[in-house]
Amino acid sequence: MEKETLGIRSKLWIVSDKEAFLGDGRIALLQTIKKTGSISKAAIDMNMSYLKAWKLIDSMNKVSDKPMVIRTSGGKGGGGSTLTESGENAIKLYRDLNIKCQKFLNTELKKLLKKL
Amino acid sequence: MEKETLGIRSKLWIVSDKEAFLGDGRIALLQTIKKTGSISKAAIDMNMSYLKAWKLIDSMNKVSDKPMVIRTSGGKGGGGSTLTESGENAIKLYRDLNIKCQKFLNTELKKLLKKL
Numbered sequence: 001m002e003k004e005t006l007g008i009r010s011k012l013w014i015v016s017d018k019e020a021f022l023g024d025g026r027i028a029l030l031q032t033i034k035k036t037g038s039i040s041k042a043a044i045d046m047n048m049s050y051l052k053a054w055k056l057i058d059s060m061n062k063v064s065d066k067p068m069v070i071r072t073s074g075g076k077g078g079g080g081s082t083l084t085e086s087g088e089n090a091i092k093l094y095r096d097l098n099i100k101c102q103k104f105l106n107t108e109l110k111k112l113l114k115k116l
Numbered sequence: 117m118e119k120e121t122l123g124i125r126s127k128l129w130i131v132s133d134k135e136a137f138l139g140d141g142r143i144a145l146l147q148t149i150k151k152t153g154s155i156s157k158a159a160i161d162m163n164m165s166y167l168k169a170w171k172l173i174d175s176m177n178k179v180s181d182k183p184m185v186i187r188t189s190g191g192k193g194g195g196g197s198t199l200t201e202s203g204e205n206a207i208k209l210y211r212d213l214n215i216k217c218q219k220f221l222n223t224e225l226k227k228l229l230k231k232l
Contacts, residue, residue, distance in 0.1 A: 100224050
């Protein structure tokens with residue numbers, strides 16, 4: 001085994017009672033809402049229907065005791081949507097988990113390959 | 117956040133120079149070859165073409181310096197395929213990585229949720 005060329009990748013999901021709660025796609029949606037300030041613009045950006053985006057947000061909001069995305073009302077430019085602190089924390093938590101997991105896996109892979 | 121209901125799942129891949137080397141599907145194929153003693157029976161069991169199964173094995177054998185699956189020749193019952201020690205080690209390494217990763221993620225998730 002050419003061990004020095006081997007690497008490891010992971011994909012993580014946080015689940016609530018076995019249903020999806022946070023994963024790559026949902027985090028990307030939160031990040032895009034943050035960037036665009038709107039669920040509909042985020043949906044277009046991510047090439048999904050508004051209904052699909054809305055359902056994903058609704059599902060996350062229901063698991064979290066504080067909603068992750070809220071509507072911002074009106075003004076001249078009309079309303080939009082914005083991340084709450086809870087939404088920002090979810091992004092951070094998921095990113096931290098992924099970074100920690102990657103570091104852990106790099107170390108473990110090296111250890112296990114030594115035994116081969 | 118109803119933190120006590122949250123759990124975490126992961127999917128791992130070992131890659132070689134950014135190409136797939138070992139993941140859930142390839143490990144399942146190795147396990148099925150071990151069980152059935154044949155690449156063609158394993159392919160049927162896993163609902164994939166023989167060619168697809170053969171290509172996956174060939175790809176793994178090329179990354180590993182020792183092949184993971186070898187043909188066993190003849191006798192009355194004709195030939196079949198069997199896992200080498202390298203193939204057995206790959207299954208064990210992947211299982212160990214997944215178990216360790218799951219334990220790590222459970223602990224990290226708890227820690228991170230406390231900060232929310």
